Amino acid sequence: MSHDLFEAALAARAKAYAPASNFSVGAAIRGRNGKIYAGCNIENAAYPEGWCAETSAISHMVMDGEQSIAEVCVIGTGDVFCTPCGGCRQRLAEFGAADVPVHIAKDGGIVETFRLGDLLPASFELDRS
Numbered sequence: 001m002s003h004d005l006f007e008a009a010l011a012a013r014a015k016a017y018a019p020a021s022n023f024s025v026g027a028a029i030r031g032r033n034g035k036i037y038a039g040c041n042i043e044n045a046a047y048p049e050g051w052c053a054e055t056s057a058i059s060h061m062v063m064d065g066e067q068s069i070a071e072v073c074v075i076g077t078g079d080v081f082c083t084p085c086g087g088c089r090q091r092l093a094e095f096g097a098a099d100v101p102v103h104i105a106k107d108g109g110i111v112e113t114f115r116l117g118d119l120l121p122a123s124f125e126l127d128r129s
Helices: 003-013 053-063 086-095
Strands: 026-031 036-040 069-075 101-106 109-115
Touching (some): 003 026, 003 036, 003 069, 003 109, 036 053, 053 069, 053 086
Parallel strands (some): 069 101
Antiparallel strands (some): 026 069
16 A cells, blocks of 8 residues: 555656755655545755755645545655655644654665654644544
């Protein structure tokens, strides 16, 4: 089931805009509704004021009306092991439970899976009441 997330993250990475670092990232999120939302990183001249791939994917998810993450896949450039940055870990945690799987991929496919709670064990909690 995770292969479709990998394919979506890989396709998103191909559209990344990373002229400063030449490090493209793609991310794909499966919402609780079953839909896949993908995004890429976007750099600009005010580096490091860029936009992460996970942020792009979350934006697409929220614009579709979904507010809950079921699964995530992230892929960096080449054979680099690329986990979400600290800010993205918090963003993901605001829309996903601690047990949400976060798949880390390289060009050949998914190489490791973490639980979101293990990547960000002390996240901020929001009062959603």
